[in-house]
Structures are given as C-alpha cells and as structure tokens.
Amino acid sequence: MREAGRTKLAIAGLRSGYGATDVIAGISLEIPAGEICALMGKNGMGKTTLLKSVMGLLPLREGRVGLDGEDITGWTPARLLARGLGYAPQELPLFQDLTILDNLRLALRDDRALAPALERVFGYFPFLAERLNQKAGTLSGGEQKMLILSRSLMLQPDLLLVDEISEGVQPSVVQRIARALLGECERRGMTVLLVEQNLGFALSVAHRWAVLKLGHIQESGENDAAAHARIMEHLKI
Amino acid sequence: MSDRMTQSRGLLLALLLLAAVLVLAGPLFLDRFTMNVLTRSMIYAILALTVDLLWGFTGILTFGQSAFFGAGAYATAMVLTHLGGAPEHFVLAFVLAIAIPTLLAALVGWLSFHQGATPLYATVISLVVPIVMTQLIFAGGQSTGSSSGLVGYPTLALGAANHFRLAGVVLIGFGCLAWVFVRSDAGRMLVAIRDNEMRAAYLGLRVQLVRILLMTVLGGVAGFAGFLLANAARMVAPEIAGFVFGTQLVIWTALGGRGTLLGPVAGTLGIDWLGAKLSGELPFLWQLLIGAIFVVMILFLPRGLAGLVPRRRHQGTPPELVAIPTRRRADAVGPVLSVRGLGKSYGSLHVLESIDLEVHRGELVSLVGPNGAGKTTMMRCLSDGTEPISGSITVLGRDIGGLPPERIVRLGVGRKFQLASVFESLSVADCLRLARMSLDRPSLLRRSRRIGLPAPAIDILRLTGLDGMLNQRAGLLSHGQKQALELAMVVALEPELILLDEPTAGLTKAERAMIGGVLQRLSGELGHAVILIEHDLDFVRIVSQRIVVLHQGRMVMDGTVGEVVDSDLVRAIYSGAANA
Amino acid sequence: MVLVLDSLTTAAVLFIVSSGLFMIFGVLQIINFAHGAWLGLGAYATVVTTALGVSPWLALPLAFVVGGVLGGLTERLVVRPLYARPLDAILATWGLGIVIGQLITLAFGRDVQMIPVLMTGTVDVLGTAYSAYRLTAIAIALAIGLGFVLALERTRLGLTARAVIMNEALARALGINTARVRLATFMLGSAVAACAGVLLTPLTSVDPNMGVIWLIGCFMLVMVSGSSVRALALACIVFGTAQVAVGTYVSPILGGMTVAVLCALMLRLRPKGFAGV
Incomplete structure (x- = not known):
C-alpha cells in the first residue's frame, strides 16, 4: 500500500443541488497531495455537481471543503x-x-504572465501555438478538450478539478491528455480530482478511485489489480 | 360548502353592495370637482383592470392599452364632432369605439404572439402601438384636432352625476365579470400561461390563441372605456393614447397589486384622485413621490399594496376526482410512432443521424446512452414539429413536420419534461383541470366541482397521496410529488404515445418503484406506447420490454432487455471504451 | 445632396443617442428605461455650464462624471436585485426616470431652456451649405463606434466584457468578477448616455422630459441590434435613412414613428434583427 501522504483536498458531508432537489447528498472524500483520484459513476449521479x-459555482447546502487543512467552504471562484x-x-x-488565444488569456487576470504560461501549455499541445487566432468553436471535439485542459493549466494549479475530459475523444488524443496530466503531476506535484466515464483512461492515470451513485460515494479504493472489476460492477447495466 | 367559503362570499357581496351604494349615492354628497375627478378615475380603473388581466394574470407586460383607449375615445369624439349628435350618431360612435379598438387589438395580438415570440417582444410591440397612435392623431390635422385634441362636440346629455354613476356601474360590472372569469376553469389558463407557457402548450392548450383572444377582448373593453371618457370629459387629447399614459396604467396596477382585481382598482382610484387633489399644490413633488414609491415597490414589494394583505390559501372543500371511461383507442393498424432517417444538427454539429424507429401500442421502449448521445434532442424532435430536422416523423400515420407542440399533443403525444414542470402558483386540482382542457371544453363562468380523469391518472395521485392535497399549491409540493403530478397531468391527456424524460430523477427508491409500476400498467394493461429516457439502468431493466441505445447521435442497438444488457457494445459504451 | 447628408447625420445622431442603452443591454441584457433621464441629465449639464459662464463643451466631462456616478448607484441599488426579473427591471428603471425627470424640474423648472449651441455655422459640402454641427455629429458617431470596436476587441476590459456577454457562468468559473463588470458597464453606459444628452442640445429643445421622446427609438434600435456594434450602426443607417425619406416625402410627423414601426416589423419577420448580418 502507498504510504498515506498529506491530505490535499478534504470534502466532508457535502450536500448540494438545484432547485428543490439534492443532487449530491452527503459526500465525503479525501485526496492525498500529488495523487490523481478518479471519480467514476453513471450519468446523473452528481459528479459534475460535486465539482x-x-x-464555488453552486451554493453548498451542507458540509465543508478543506484545502491543505484550510477551510475554503463558500469561497468565490x-x-x-x-x-x-x-x-x-x-x-x-x-x-x-473567441480565439484560442483569447480563451487562454481569460484564464489569467492580466497579460504579464501570458508568454511563459503559453509556452508551458504549448509544450503539451503544440497545435495550439500554430492556430492561436482560430475561433475555439471551429476546433474539433478532441482539440476543444485539449484547449480546455490547457486553459485550466495556465495558472499552474495545485489542485485540478477535471470534468469528463476524455468524453468523445479519440484514443490518441486521450493519450496526449493523459501525458499532460501526468506531466504536471510529476513536475509540480499537482493533485487531480478526475471525473470520468472512460474507465480505461481513468485507471491509466489514477492513483485511487471512487464510485458515485445517487449522490453518495458507493465504494472507493486504490488503483490495484482488482480496481477494474470492482468499478465495472457498478457501471454495468 | 365550508363556512369559510360562505364567509368570504358574504364579505364579497357586502363589498359589492357597498360599492354599488357609493357609486349611486356618491353624487349626493360629493362636490363637483371630486365627482368629475372620480368619474375619470373610475374609467381609468377599468383600463387598469385590463392591464392587470394581461400583465398580472397572464404575464404580458403591456404599455399599449392606452392606444386602444385612445382609439375608442377618438372614434367617439370624431363621429360626434364631424357627423353631429343625433341618436344614431351616438350608436355609431359606440359601435365604432368598440369595434375599431377590438380589430386593432386583434391585429396587435396577431403581431405580438406567435410561435417562438419572447415575452419581451409583446412588450416591444406594446410600446410601438401607442406611439403610432399618437403620431396618427398628430398627423390627422382637422379631423383629429392634431395636438390640441377635440373639444366642444355633442356628448351624452346625462349630467355630471349620471356620468359618475355610469362610470361606476360599468367599473363594478366589468370588475365582477373579471372576477368570475379569472376564477373560472378557463380563467385558470391565464395564470397557467404566465407560470409555465411551455407546459401549457404541451398540454395541448393554444397558448398564442388564448393570448390573442384576451388581448382582442380587452382592446374592446379599453375602447368602451374610451367612449365613456369622451362623453364624460367632453374633450379628447392625444396624451390619452400615448405611451406615457400607458406606463401610468402599469404603475397604478403595480402599486395596487398585480394579479389581484381589487388592487389595481384601488391603486388607480387612490393615486389618480390624490394626484388631482395634490398636484395643484405640489405638482412635481407628487410625481416624484409616485416615481420613488414605484421603484421601491418593484424592488421590495413586487405584489404591490395587495402584497401587504396576507395571501389567502386555497380553501373550501376540495373538488372531487371522478374516473372517466378511457377513450376508446382507434384500432388503427400500424405503429403509433414511426421515425425514418431522422437527423438533427446545430450548425456543423450532428446531434442525431439517420435514426429509424417504430413504436407500437403497448410497448415500453427505453432510450439509453451516455450524456450527449442525443436522447433529449430526440424527444424534442418527436414532440415539436417546428424543430428543423431531416427525415420524417409520423404519429398515427400523420407526418408531424411543421406542427407546433400543441397540435402534436392533440394528435395524441404527451410529454413529461426532465425537470418537473407544473404550474407553480396553481393548486394541484387546477393543474389537473388544465390537463383536461384540450379535451373537455372549459367553462368561462364556473369552476367545476368535479375533475374527470382517466383511471391511471387517479391511480398515480392515490399512490403518491396527492389525491388528498388537491387544494395545495403545486409550488409547495416536494420534488417527487411534482414529478408525480406532472406524470398524472400527462396521463390525463390520454395520449397514445407518452414521452418521459427521466421521470425518476431525484426520487426516492419507493417513489421510483411506484412510478415503475404505473409505467408498466400504462403500457401493459392500457396499451399506451411509452418512450422512456432513463439513466438509472437498473430501473430500465425492470420496466422496459425493449431498449434502444443511442451513442453519439446514432442508434447503435435496438433489442430486448436481455440482448442489450448483456452486449459487449453497451458495456464498452458505458466504460468509455467505445469512443469514435 | 441634402437628403443624403440628412440621412447620414440622422443615422449618426441615432447612433450617438442609442450607444449608452446599447452597451447596457449588450452586456447585462437589461433594458434601462432610465436612459431617457440620462439624456436629460446630460442636456442639463449644459444648462449648468451656461449658468457658470464657461464653454458648453465643458458640459461633456461634467455629464460623463454625473452620469457615471448615478449609473453606478442605479446599478447597485435598483438594477442588481432585478437581474432575475428583467421585465421588472424595465419598470423600476422607468420609475427612476420619472424621479430624475421630476428632480430636474424641481431644480431648473419645467420650461424649455435656452442654451448656447456648441457650434454654429455651415460648411459647404459639394455646393450645399450644411450645418457644421450636424456634420460633426457624423465624426462623433464614427469616433464612438470605433471606440466601441477598439475597446471591445483590443483591450483586456473589452475581452472580459465579451466573455461575460457570451457565457457568464464560464466567466465566473474563470474567476472574472462578473458583478464588477456589470457595475462598470452600467456606469460607462450611463456616462455615455449623459454625454449624448449634451451633444443633443443643439438639435432639440431642452426640457426635463426631453429624453422620453428619444427613449423608444433607441430602445427599438437596440432590440434589432442585439449585442453587435456593427448591427447597431447598420440599423441606424437603414432606419435613419427611412426616417428622413418618410419625413421628406410623406409627412414629417409620420417620419417620427418610422424607426419604431420598421423595427417592430423587422423583429416579427426576423427575430434576430440585424444581429448576425
């Protein structure tokens, strides 16, 4: 077993939803620093709502969120x-x-740190550098996903929340996305909460996993030999 | 009838009587100035009521009632000025004062309300109409008196006292009619349209037609009020047709309390009368005060002064649910639904591609697939023929291309939305009444004491306990109860084909099981065809006979539960390995 | 020739007068019915500069500041609670317009004000003597239009504003303070509207309710333009020309309602108006 490290993200008893409904009803989850945690689950089970x-995009109805031991509940984005x-x-x-460049610029508050940040993401996805003035809407599905990931990496986050980044993406692009995520983790010790439906991709990068069902964490564990079978148990019809 | 109901009836009658006495006896103790002002105020109050019916009840913010009022007043004044004051001219003036605004309002209604028009658009039109009207008056030269208006024409020789009485009687009469109408079954439609236009259309109600009719009738009423004013005031000026007067009507209505009937009347009488009294001494301060109060009211008390009065709860004995015999289904041969080569794209993005599907009576077909597979888009295409698509969709042999939702509902398609969609400010009973209105013609005068529903709809209400909450406001129901109510409303339409978009989302286990049982009965015993979108595959496995799998806009499988559940393809899709 | 110049200058005036309302609607999707009051305020800034005996041009910065400050207060106190109730926002801002109109009346009286014109004289254009000020209006409209386009497309603030227009939820997720963008936009829109009021003074009589006459025309032009500057410019040219044509050949009174009627018809036939042209 991996030695338990410092806890990066701690979610305790989180309840949230839209209108009269609670979409997530009491989720608790901890992710050690530097690890990738894959959060699996079928559609409509509350994964996006959790992120x-x-x-800070949905008001919490109950529960707390901690980052490095600091209470960040209710903070603005x-x-x-x-x-x-x-x-x-x-x-x-x-x-x-908007163009690729403007989409990336909007991740930063001003343009001072733009050049080095661009250089970093171009390292993972060189096609962006050649098409900076192309409108984002004209990119293919896979290219858009790479742009979304690039933008989220512009500020070099310590903790990255990723929502279904492999959805509808061809295998070769999924591999490039995986390389970028793993690269940032290794280089800077980034922690990732990875919401996924693509089991193969999730298990190829994650250190641990959890399955969400009807607003609760159904089961969680390390990414070991039995992980695939145990998750499949929850995902199949 | 309960005591409280009788009591409130009694109170109302007493109020009515008091109003009648005041109106008839008023001239005996009012000074001439007050009487003249109040005559005008009461005529304006009639207009405020029309604004309120449009805006407060139906949700159409209109600044244009002044235009119809002005048209009526000018028609009267112009006939009497240019033709003279013989009795037949008064008849002609009266007829024209109502006919012209009615026609005009019908035209404006037709312009304002059409498939896909936003509520803002009607407001935009309502701003233009009074402007056009005033400009026409200005451009009229001799015939309209241009900017100085018309004055000194013969008027109904009633004397000031009787003009006061006439205006009062008309106000009371119209107020009573409005009261009866908004409480009738048909009147509930107005609030339903305000609350949730889409649900109303998907219950087969002709939303746009109702709005046009309402606007037409109220245009006529405004014209009638114009006739009264032209006679009582013995002059007409362009301002009464203008946009500023239109906004004033809205302000009075808002201050008194939109969505109530007494509020706008009280607001108009109070403010117009006070204004006339005070504006002599503090002309600008008075306007300033009204403006400031208006802003504060909109911000903090949107329901107006009436908002200070506690809202009465729906009271009295709840209506009775009666099972009606299920309509005999036409034993037509062929499928209920037949989809051929359906494709749908937004720009270069193909959401659906070459879908072929047939659904027969008694079948429950589940539509499954990951997010973005096109399931909800497909439901939309099946229930709204105005969606641009390629391919064809036929319901009971009829091509639905180009048909708006309410027409398709009348063909026999009922749709339940993903998020529970009911009429939040109406009672459960009213929601159910509305569901039957496209089938049983509603009364304009009475509220029915019994609600006839097909047996399965009553079953749903019984199983969820909603049958005991008929007087409860739908907005106060729990999420699960709303889902059940909407399902009961859809079933009450007795559709051949029922479209359900995640009917169990957010429900408890027990509620899911209950809905599952109802769905099986609807398809199995009662022969409805059902298409169900569902993410909870365990639920799908239990209730369906057939499963269709959509993936990235294409139909990748169509088979029995066993075939689909055990297929490698579905497993691959759900573990994300089957991406293009 | 006069007709062409009339059309162009009318379009320019419409553009100047609509631009403040347009900014606010474009970013906030709120129809500011106090727009007429901002125009009035601006015009009365000229009355103040006249009373002080300084150049009427100084009314421009004065109007800009007053409009901006009042706009900021309005956004914060009146409009912010009503973003979820856009129809009520129309009413509340209309009420505010009444209040401002009456305050102006209390301060300055209800009579038409006599103020020195910003610019006199005529210029010879291809043999036609034409009002120098009306020609200047074209230049001002072009400057405002170019300013819009440059500010939106070249500056960081413009990029942020565009992001909020396109997808407010995403802008918020990226850490953009959308509340501040709204406030800034409302202030700027109000300030520009007040300046437009100053620029109107040579063309129209100045009285407390002068803005109301312009309000509906501006409103309709903005409705057919959506959030595109180019669409607004096009709408002003097309409908301004139509107004001049109707006013000249049919009746000057009917000319006044041309813009509103044509815009309404256009929205019926083509709900998106000029947006996307």
Whole structure:
C-alpha cells in the first residue's frame, strides 16, 4: 500500500443541488497531495455537481471543503483560483466565438504572465501555438478538450478539478491528455480530482478511485489489480 | 360548502353592495370637482383592470392599452364632432369605439404572439402601438384636432352625476365579470400561461390563441372605456393614447397589486384622485413621490399594496376526482410512432443521424446512452414539429413536420419534461383541470366541482397521496410529488404515445418503484406506447420490454432487455471504451 | 445632396443617442428605461455650464462624471436585485426616470431652456451649405463606434466584457468578477448616455422630459441590434435613412414613428434583427 501522504483536498458531508432537489447528498472524500483520484459513476449521479460545488459555482447546502487543512467552504471562484485551484469544466466549457488565444488569456487576470504560461501549455499541445487566432468553436471535439485542459493549466494549479475530459475523444488524443496530466503531476506535484466515464483512461492515470451513485460515494479504493472489476460492477447495466 | 367559503362570499357581496351604494349615492354628497375627478378615475380603473388581466394574470407586460383607449375615445369624439349628435350618431360612435379598438387589438395580438415570440417582444410591440397612435392623431390635422385634441362636440346629455354613476356601474360590472372569469376553469389558463407557457402548450392548450383572444377582448373593453371618457370629459387629447399614459396604467396596477382585481382598482382610484387633489399644490413633488414609491415597490414589494394583505390559501372543500371511461383507442393498424432517417444538427454539429424507429401500442421502449448521445434532442424532435430536422416523423400515420407542440399533443403525444414542470402558483386540482382542457371544453363562468380523469391518472395521485392535497399549491409540493403530478397531468391527456424524460430523477427508491409500476400498467394493461429516457439502468431493466441505445447521435442497438444488457457494445459504451 | 447628408447625420445622431442603452443591454441584457433621464441629465449639464459662464463643451466631462456616478448607484441599488426579473427591471428603471425627470424640474423648472449651441455655422459640402454641427455629429458617431470596436476587441476590459456577454457562468468559473463588470458597464453606459444628452442640445429643445421622446427609438434600435456594434450602426443607417425619406416625402410627423414601426416589423419577420448580418 502507498504510504498515506498529506491530505490535499478534504470534502466532508457535502450536500448540494438545484432547485428543490439534492443532487449530491452527503459526500465525503479525501485526496492525498500529488495523487490523481478518479471519480467514476453513471450519468446523473452528481459528479459534475460535486465539482461545481467545490469550485464555488453552486451554493453548498451542507458540509465543508478543506484545502491543505484550510477551510475554503463558500469561497468565490476567483479566490479559489488565486489559492491554487484549477477547473476544466464539461458544460459549455469554451467561449466558442473567441480565439484560442483569447480563451487562454481569460484564464489569467492580466497579460504579464501570458508568454511563459503559453509556452508551458504549448509544450503539451503544440497545435495550439500554430492556430492561436482560430475561433475555439471551429476546433474539433478532441482539440476543444485539449484547449480546455490547457486553459485550466495556465495558472499552474495545485489542485485540478477535471470534468469528463476524455468524453468523445479519440484514443490518441486521450493519450496526449493523459501525458499532460501526468506531466504536471510529476513536475509540480499537482493533485487531480478526475471525473470520468472512460474507465480505461481513468485507471491509466489514477492513483485511487471512487464510485458515485445517487449522490453518495458507493465504494472507493486504490488503483490495484482488482480496481477494474470492482468499478465495472457498478457501471454495468 | 365550508363556512369559510360562505364567509368570504358574504364579505364579497357586502363589498359589492357597498360599492354599488357609493357609486349611486356618491353624487349626493360629493362636490363637483371630486365627482368629475372620480368619474375619470373610475374609467381609468377599468383600463387598469385590463392591464392587470394581461400583465398580472397572464404575464404580458403591456404599455399599449392606452392606444386602444385612445382609439375608442377618438372614434367617439370624431363621429360626434364631424357627423353631429343625433341618436344614431351616438350608436355609431359606440359601435365604432368598440369595434375599431377590438380589430386593432386583434391585429396587435396577431403581431405580438406567435410561435417562438419572447415575452419581451409583446412588450416591444406594446410600446410601438401607442406611439403610432399618437403620431396618427398628430398627423390627422382637422379631423383629429392634431395636438390640441377635440373639444366642444355633442356628448351624452346625462349630467355630471349620471356620468359618475355610469362610470361606476360599468367599473363594478366589468370588475365582477373579471372576477368570475379569472376564477373560472378557463380563467385558470391565464395564470397557467404566465407560470409555465411551455407546459401549457404541451398540454395541448393554444397558448398564442388564448393570448390573442384576451388581448382582442380587452382592446374592446379599453375602447368602451374610451367612449365613456369622451362623453364624460367632453374633450379628447392625444396624451390619452400615448405611451406615457400607458406606463401610468402599469404603475397604478403595480402599486395596487398585480394579479389581484381589487388592487389595481384601488391603486388607480387612490393615486389618480390624490394626484388631482395634490398636484395643484405640489405638482412635481407628487410625481416624484409616485416615481420613488414605484421603484421601491418593484424592488421590495413586487405584489404591490395587495402584497401587504396576507395571501389567502386555497380553501373550501376540495373538488372531487371522478374516473372517466378511457377513450376508446382507434384500432388503427400500424405503429403509433414511426421515425425514418431522422437527423438533427446545430450548425456543423450532428446531434442525431439517420435514426429509424417504430413504436407500437403497448410497448415500453427505453432510450439509453451516455450524456450527449442525443436522447433529449430526440424527444424534442418527436414532440415539436417546428424543430428543423431531416427525415420524417409520423404519429398515427400523420407526418408531424411543421406542427407546433400543441397540435402534436392533440394528435395524441404527451410529454413529461426532465425537470418537473407544473404550474407553480396553481393548486394541484387546477393543474389537473388544465390537463383536461384540450379535451373537455372549459367553462368561462364556473369552476367545476368535479375533475374527470382517466383511471391511471387517479391511480398515480392515490399512490403518491396527492389525491388528498388537491387544494395545495403545486409550488409547495416536494420534488417527487411534482414529478408525480406532472406524470398524472400527462396521463390525463390520454395520449397514445407518452414521452418521459427521466421521470425518476431525484426520487426516492419507493417513489421510483411506484412510478415503475404505473409505467408498466400504462403500457401493459392500457396499451399506451411509452418512450422512456432513463439513466438509472437498473430501473430500465425492470420496466422496459425493449431498449434502444443511442451513442453519439446514432442508434447503435435496438433489442430486448436481455440482448442489450448483456452486449459487449453497451458495456464498452458505458466504460468509455467505445469512443469514435 | 441634402437628403443624403440628412440621412447620414440622422443615422449618426441615432447612433450617438442609442450607444449608452446599447452597451447596457449588450452586456447585462437589461433594458434601462432610465436612459431617457440620462439624456436629460446630460442636456442639463449644459444648462449648468451656461449658468457658470464657461464653454458648453465643458458640459461633456461634467455629464460623463454625473452620469457615471448615478449609473453606478442605479446599478447597485435598483438594477442588481432585478437581474432575475428583467421585465421588472424595465419598470423600476422607468420609475427612476420619472424621479430624475421630476428632480430636474424641481431644480431648473419645467420650461424649455435656452442654451448656447456648441457650434454654429455651415460648411459647404459639394455646393450645399450644411450645418457644421450636424456634420460633426457624423465624426462623433464614427469616433464612438470605433471606440466601441477598439475597446471591445483590443483591450483586456473589452475581452472580459465579451466573455461575460457570451457565457457568464464560464466567466465566473474563470474567476472574472462578473458583478464588477456589470457595475462598470452600467456606469460607462450611463456616462455615455449623459454625454449624448449634451451633444443633443443643439438639435432639440431642452426640457426635463426631453429624453422620453428619444427613449423608444433607441430602445427599438437596440432590440434589432442585439449585442453587435456593427448591427447597431447598420440599423441606424437603414432606419435613419427611412426616417428622413418618410419625413421628406410623406409627412414629417409620420417620419417620427418610422424607426419604431420598421423595427417592430423587422423583429416579427426576423427575430434576430440585424444581429448576425
């Protein structure tokens, strides 16, 4: 077993939802620093809601969120970003009518640190450098996903929340995305909460996993030999 | 009838009586100035009521009632000025004062309300109409008196006292009619449209037609009020047709309390009368005060002064649910639904591609697939023929291309939305009444004491305990109860084909099991065809006979539960390995 | 020739007067019915500079500051609680317009004000003597239009504003303080509207309710333009020309309603108006 490290993200008893409904009802989850945790689960089980709640985009109804032991419950997205959180959303994730460059610029508050940040993400996805003035909406599905991930890496976050980054993406691109995530983890010790439905991709990068069902964590564990079979048990019909 | 109900009836009757006495006896003790002002105020109050019916009840913010009022007043004044004051001219003036605004309002309604028009658009049009009207008056030269208006024409020789009485009687009469109408079954439609236009359309109600009719009738009423004013005031000026007066009507309505009937009347009488009294001494301060109060009210008390009065709860004995015999299904041969080569794209993005599907009576087909597979888009295409698609969709042999949702509902398609969609400010009973309105013609005058529903709809209500909450406001129901209510409303339409988008989302285990049982009965015993979108595959496995798998806009499988559940392809899709 | 110049200058005036309302609607999707009051305020800034005996041009910075400050207060106190109730926002801002109109009346009286014009004289354009000020209006409109385009497309603030227009949820997720963008936009829009009021003074009589006459025309032009500057410019040119044509050949009174009627018809036939042209 891996030695338990310092806890990066601690979610305790989180309850959140829309309108009259609780989509997530009491989730607790801890991720050690420097690890990638894959959060699996079928559609509509609350994975995106969890990420939005942590990111300050949905008001929490109950529970606390801690980052490096500091209570960050109820912080605004701006404050969380400044504190080292990053977010790669799934729903309406890009400004379709803005160029690649403008989409990336919007991750930063001013243009001073733009050049080095661009250099870093171009290292993972060189095609971006050649097409800076192309509108994001004209990119293919896989290219858009790479742009979303790049933007979330512009500020070099300590903790990255990633929502279904491999959805509808061809295997070769999934591999490049995996390389970028692992690269940042190894280089800077970034921690990742990876919401996924692609089991193969998730297990190829994650250190640990958890399965979400009907707003609760159903089961969780290390990424060991039995992981695939245990997760499949929850995902199959 | 319960005591409280009788009591409130009694109170109302007493109020009515008091109003009638005041109106008839008023001239005996009012000074002439007050009487003249109040005559005008009461005519304006009629207009405020029309604004309230449109805006407060139906949700159409309109600044245009002044235009219809002005049209009526000018028609009267112009006939009497240019033709003279013989009795037949008064008849002509009266007829024109109502007919012209009615026609005009019908035209404006047709312009304002059409498939896909936003609520803002009607407001935009309502701003333009009074402007056009005033400009026409200005451009009219001799015939309209241009900017100075018309004055000194023969008027109904009633005397000031009787003009006061006439205006009062008309106000009371119209107020009573409005009261009866908004409480009738048909009147509930107005609030339903305000609350949730989409649900109303998907219950087969002709939302746009109702709005046009309402606007037409109220245009006529405004014209009638114009006739009264032209006679009582013995002059007409362009301002009464203008946009500023239109906004004033809205302000009075808002301050008194939109969505109530007494509020706007009280607001108009109070403010117009006070204004006339005070504006002599503090002309600008008075306007300033009204403006400031108005802003504060909109911000903090959107329901107006009426918001200070505690809202009465739906009371009295709840209506009775009666099972009606299920309509005999036409034993037509062929599928209920037949989809051929359906494709749908947004720009270069193909959401659905070459889908072929047939659904027969008594079948429960589940539509599954990961997020973004196109399931909800497909439901939308099946229930709204105005969606641009390629391929064809036929329901009971009829091509639905180009048909708006309410027409398709009338063909026999009921749709339940993903998020529970009911009429939040209406009672459970009213929601159910509305569901039957496209089938049983509603009364304009009465509220029915019994609600006839098909047996399975009553079953749903019984199983969820909603049958005991008929007087409860739908907005106060729990999420699960709303889902069940909406399902009961859809079933009450007795559709041949029922489309359900995640009917169990957010429900407890027990509620899911209950809904599952109802769905099986609807398809198995009662022969409805059902298409179900569901993420909970355990639920799908239990209730369906057939499963269709969508993946990235294409139909990748269509088979029995056993075939689909055990297939490697579905397993691959759900573990993310089957990406293109 | 006069007709062409009239059309162009009318379009320019419409553009100047609409631009403040346009900014606010484009970013906030809120229809600011106090727009007429901002125009009035600006015009009365000229009354103040006249009373002080300084150049009427100084009214521009004065109007800009007053409009900006009042706009900021309005956004914070009146508009912010109503973003979820856009129809009520129309009403509340209309009410505010009444309040401002009456305050102006209390301070300056309800009479038409006599103020020195910003610029006199005529210029010879291809043999036609034409009002120098109306020609200047074209230049001002072009400057405002170019300013818009440059500010939106070249500056960081413009990029942020565009991001908020396109996808506010995402902008917030990226840490953009959308509340501050809204406030800044409302202030700027109000300030620009007040300046437009100053620029209107040579063309129209100045009285407390002068803005109301312009409000509906501006509102309709903004409705057909969505959030595109180019669409607004096009709408002003097309409908301004139509207004001049109707005013000249049919009746000057009917000319006044041309813009509103044509815009309404256009929205019926093509709900997106000029946006996307």
